[in-house]
Amino acid sequence: MEGLRRRNFLxxxxxxxxxxxxxxxxxxxxxxxxxxxxxxxxxxxxxxxxTVARLIHDCxxxxxxxxxxxxxxxxxxxxxxxxxxxxxxxxxxxxxDAYVKAVYLIVDFNPDPLxxxxxxxxxxxxxxLTTRIKMRRTSWIRAxxxxxxxxxxxxxxxxxxTLNGCG
Amino acid sequence: xxEIGKAKIVIPARIAKGDVIRVQAIxxxxxxxxxxxxxxxxIIPPYxxxxxxxxxxGTEVAQFVWTSGISRDPIVGFxxxxxxEAPLAVTWKDNKGGVYSTSVDIAFASS
Numbered sequence: 001m002e003g004l005r006r007r008n009f010l011x012x013x014x015x016x017x018x019x020x021x022x023x024x025x026x027x028x029x030x031x032x033x034x035x036x037x038x039x040x041x042x043x044x045x046x047x048x049x050x051t052v053a054r055l056i057h058d059c060x061x062x063x064x065x066x067x068x069x070x071x072x073x074x075x076x077x078x079x080x081x082x083x084x085x086x087x088x089x090x091x092x093x094x095x096x097d098a099y100v101k102a103v104y105l106i107v108d109f110n111p112d113p114l115x116x117x118x119x120x121x122x123x124x125x126x127x128x129l130t131t132r133i134k135m136r137r138t139s140w141i142r143a144x145x146x147x148x149x150x151x152x153x154x155x156x157x158x159x160x161x162t163l164n165g166c167g
Numbered sequence: 168x169x170e171i172g173k174a175k176i177v178i179p180a181r182i183a184k185g186d187v188i189r190v191q192a193i194x195x196x197x198x199x200x201x202x203x204x205x206x207x208x209x210i211i212p213p214y215x216x217x218x219x220x221x222x223x224x225g226t227e228v229a230q231f232v233w234t235s236g237i238s239r240d241p242i243v244g245f246x247x248x249x250x251x252e253a254p255l256a257v258t259w260k261d262n263k264g265g266v267y268s269t270s271v272d273i274a275f276a277s278s
Contacts, residue, residue, distance in 0.1 A: 082239070083238045083239075084238075094248075110236050111200070111236075112234040112235065115233070115236035115237060116231060116232065116234070116237060118232075119230045119231070119232075120228075120245075121227075121228045121229060122248075123223060123226070123229075123248055123250075124228060124229055124245060124247055125246045125247065126187065126246060127245075128189065128244070128245070129243075129244065129245055130191075130243070130244035131237065131243050131244070132237070132238040132242055133237055133238060134200070134235075134236050134238055166200055166202055166236070
C-alpha cells in the first residue's frame with residue numbers, strides 16, 4: 001500500500017516535471033487556466049467605477065454596445081506588465097458609407113484607462129490593429145469599435161498581470 | 168543609447184494594386200508615465216507620444232490618440248488599402264513638442 005502510493009506520487013511528479021520542462025511554467029499555467037475558464041462569451045463586464053463608465057460614455061455616448069464583429073486577442077497571463085501585446089480584428093466590411101470609424105482600447109484598472117483611441121477612414125479597409133500596452137494590474141480590457149453607421153461593437157478580455165508596468 | 172524619434176515603417180515587399188496591406192510603424196521613445204522614479208528617487212516626468220497621424224498621398228487616412236499606457240518604443244500595426252502609388256507618411260508628436268516623421272513609397276509590383 002505504502003509502495004503503491006509512493007509509486008503514484010513519483011509518476012505524478014515525473015509528469016509535472018515533464019510538463020514544466022516542455023513548455024515552461026507560464027505556458028503550463030496558461031494551459032491550466034485555459035482549461036479552467038470558459039474560452040469566450042459569458043457576461044459583459046460592467047464598468048468597475050465611475051471613471052471607466054464616464055470614459056465609455058465619452059467615446060460612444062448612450063449607444064448600445066453589442067458584443068460581436070470584434071475579436072480582442074491578448075494573452076491570458078501577461079508576465080511583464082510593461083509590454084502586453086494586443087491584437088484587435090474586426091470583420092465589419094468597408095462598403096459604401098460603412099467603415100470602422102474608431103477603435104477604443106480601455107484598460108479598466110490603469111491610471112489612464114483609455115490607453116489609445118484609433119481613428120480610421122475608408123482608406124484603411126477592414127480593421128486589423130496591433131499594438132503593445134502597459135498594465136498596472138490584472139484587469140478587464142475593452143476593445144470598443146465604432147462604425148460610421150453608428151453601431152458600436154465590443155469584445156472583452158481579462159488579463160492577469162504580475163509585474164506592474166505603470167508605476 | 169536609444170535615439171529618441173528614430174522611426175521606421177514596414178510594408179510588404181510586394182504590393183499589388185488594390186491589396187489591403189499590413190503596415191507596421193515603429194518609433195523609439197521612452198513613453199515615461201510620470202509614475203516612476205529614478206535611482207535618486209526623483210520622479211521621472213511624463214514624456215510620451217500622444218498623437219500619431221498617418222497620411223497616404225498627402226491625405227490623412229488615420230489618426231491615433233495615445234497615452235503613456237502605450238509601451239516604450241511604440242509599435243502600431245494597421246491596415247491600408249493600397250489603391251494608388253503614393254508615399255505613406257507617419258508623424259508622431261509627443262507631449263514635450265517633439266515631432267518625428269518618416270515615410271515610405273507605396274509602389275506596385277510590375278509583373
